[in-house]
Structure formats: structure tokens, C-alpha cells
Amino acid sequence: MAPRAIWKGILKVAEVTCPVALYTAASTSERISFHTLNRKTGHRVHRQFIDAVTGKPVEKEDQVKGYDRGDGDYIMLEPEEIAEAIPESDKTLDVATFLPCDEIDDLFFDRPYYVTPSTPVATEAFALIREVMASREAAALARTVIFRRMRSILIRPHDAGMIATTLNFDYEVRPVESAFDDIPKLKIEGEMLELAEHIIRTKAGRFDPKAFEDRYETALAELVKAKIEGRKIKPMKRSEPAKVVNLLDALRQSAKPGKSGKSADKPSAKAEPRRKAG
Template sequence: MASRRPYWSGYLKLSLVTCPVAMTSATSEAEKVRFHTLNKQTGNRVVSRYVDSVTGKPVKENDEAKGYERAEDDYVILTDKDLESVELETVRTIDIEKFVSRESIEWIYLETPFYLTPNDKIGDEAFAVIRDAMKAENVLGISRVVLGRRERAVVLEPRGKGIVVWTLRFGDEVRPEKDYFKDIDETPDADARTEIERLIEKRTRRWSADMVSDPIQESLLKLIAKKKRALKSSKKPSRPHGGGKGSNVVDIMEALKRSVSKELKSRKSA
């Protein structure tokens, strides 16, 4: 198994069956082009820091705290110790509470995917039992887990030898589609629909990750490579006069000098 640092580690639990697991992000933006903010006058990086909004003075990291605004400019300060005191059991355990049919969850509720794998060889069998039982019943598991100090609803989907964990948007985060689609009442022309169906059939392909390549990313990489080449050529040391064979001319002159010097020494000795 590929060695990647897990995003979260804990236990997967279903009734009396428990096993240690690790959760790793299923997506990555590590290959994306990243920019730093620079001072274009000096070429140096610009550093951001927290500043007191009233005094204008920089705030030390040890003096930073979470604050809940109860009135304008009036905050309740919460320390790390305060936040740790409200940790839930789901901080370290994914306890599958219920199951739903695979087709019943609408895609709009799915948010961020993670790969869930056994975190210890001892737990492989228990993990496999839970995974294969869900496959056999064609169901998804519903649970909760704390990620980034926030309890998230998650759905567990068995896939291949592992399980994919999707964080779910809460019900009040998804806007009802009827509020946006209710005024669409046009009935399409039958002939036009037939032509579009033919076009769809003609353009239908098997899914491939190549279908969602990032053209902006590719263009940026080409632009950066071009600028790198320009910088390299501008930094090349100038060659001595004599065209492309300048380095050979220098070598020959040095050899001639050494030869003459050697000959003069031998004459003096004689």
C-alpha cells in the first residue's frame, strides 16, 4: 500500500466489530501551479501576518485566540483548552449508525472524498467483513466523524478493496431545486429533441479522467517553462570572440604557451 500521511486515523465500528483505520484525501492539488505574492520592485516575497485592528501592532502567535461575537466589538474568547473540552466521541471513531440504498443519496449532498483503509494488519479481516457485507446488500453506511474540530456527517461507500468516505453537506446547506426550476415550463419541440438525442448518442463516450484535464494549468506550465528558458539564456556567460569555436581557441593558446615555456626551459638547461 502506498505510504501517505493519513488525514485522520481512528476506528471503524459496526456493532461489536471494530478495527483501526486511516483516512487519506482521495484528491490532490499538489500538482497545481501555485503563486507567491512578491514585491515587484525587489523580487522578494511578501509576508502576511495578523495585526491588531485597533493598535495596528503585530500579534504574536501565542496571543491569538478564537472569539465568538455576541455583540458589536464584544467577543467571548475560547481557548484551545475550552475547545478540547467539547470534543465528541466521533473524534476518533466512525460508528456506522444506519444504512441507505446506494441510489437514494443525491450527488448534490456529496462534498469531499477520502480513502478509508485498515491502519493495522490485525484489523484487515474486520475491515473486509464490513466492506463486503455492504457490497452484498448494495448499501452505503451513514455515520459522523470530527474533522478539523467540526462534526461532519459522512457516507461510506465500499469500492474495490477499500471504502470511500464522502463528507456530506447538511440538509440546510442544500438549496431546494424547486425554488429555481419551478418557472421552467417550456415543452421542447419533438423533432428538435430527436435531433439532440441523436447528437448525444453520437458524442457519448466511456468515461475517462482525460475528459476533465485543466487547460489553464497546461497553459500556465508552458508559459512558466518559456520564461525559465528566457532567464537561462539571459544568464549565459558571453563567449570569447571567435565564433562557436572560441573555447577551442583558448585551449589551443594555453597549450602553445605551455609548449613554448617547456622548450625555453629545456634550451636553458642545455
């Protein structure tokens, strides 16, 4: 079944317009999912909203959103009030500026979407915009409403199409200082630094997403299969806790032939992906 577009509208660059569609690029629908059951009957159970004070069930028509001003003092917001406050979508991806593809730190990246022309007549304009952006290694920064929220979107050329990535707003990204301020500044030099550099060189590789296995999902699939087949479930073998060793000794041990795994001129397909520093 062909994927369904989550958004359709107009990509606008100055006076050039192009009808486009956005498709979800990353999905969790293939993951194993479970229902909550009543152990005694085997029947599914359903969630119910209960009044925190009276303990009585609250029907859907009696449920409203509330903003906590503190100490349990809530401001009630009716669905109609929220709907009127949300920006109306004009279905336009209006490009505000172009910038280098690597200009934005990936800390701000939220969700990726595939961008394609939504009609046959849009193909030429789409190809023109994509090719010019690719030739200049440029990305477009635009804004639109998706799922009733105003979003900033980074659009980059990719293969025959483009990738649109919704961006986190500045207030949604925690300041890097809040995580790193307590890390002491140390000067690493001499044999320790040389050994660490050697290990990185010998483990150099390229990112291949197919080389990474979701071991949690694989274990769940095997568990479900064993239950269906009536097989005895074998507990996973737990790895021994790592021994605390002297850092320099650990580096020396890691740098020994046969410990690094790969030589520098044979990149490993299973190298860990790199992310920008914050």
C-alpha cells in the same frame, strides 16, 4: 513516499469492529502554487494582521476569535473555550444504518477518502464488511470527528477497499428552489425535442477522468517554463464569441453528419460526466 493517514480509528458495525485508516483521495498539492513577492526587491512578503481601528499590527498571542452579533458588536471566544466546546473524538466510525449506494444526492458529497485496514489482523474483518456491502450494493452511514468537526460519513465498497465521503449537513446545502424557482416551465416537443435527443444519442460515451485536461494548470506550467527558458510568452488565442442563432436552426446544424463527432455505437471517452439533478 507512502501517503500518511489523516485519521485512524475503529470501524464498528454492530458488535463487529475493525481498525481502519483514512487517506486523502483528492489533493491539490500537485497544482502549481505561487508566492507573493516584492516587485522591487524580489523578496517574499508576509501577511500581517492589522487592527481595523488603530491601524497597529496585532501579534498572534493577542488574536482571538469573535462572533459578530451585528453592527460590529463582537463576542470574544478564547481558544480554550472553543476547544472545550468541540466534541471529543472517540476515534470510532460507528455505522448507524445501511442504505442503497445511490440513496444520497451528490449535492451532499464533500470530500472523498480511501479506507483501508490499519493493521494486518484487521484484514479479515475489513474484507468481510466490504464484501457483504458490495454483494448487497449497500453503503454505510456513520459519524465521527475529523479535523475537530463532527462529520457524517458515507462509506461505500470500492475495488479492494472502501471509499469514505464526508457529507455536507442539510443547513450547508442551499435549497434547490433558491436557484431554480425563476426558471419558467416550458413544454418542448416535436422536431426540436427529436433533434436534441438525436444529438445526445450520437454523443453518448463513458466517463474517463484521464480524458479531461486542466487547461488552466497546463497554461500556467507553460508560462513558468517559458519564463525559465527566457522565451517570449505567446498570448493565448481567444475564441470568437458565439453567435446568437435560432435554437431550432442550431439543433439542425448540430445534427448534421460530421457535426456530432461520434456515432451512437462508439462511445466517446471524453463525454461530460453526469451529475444528479438537485
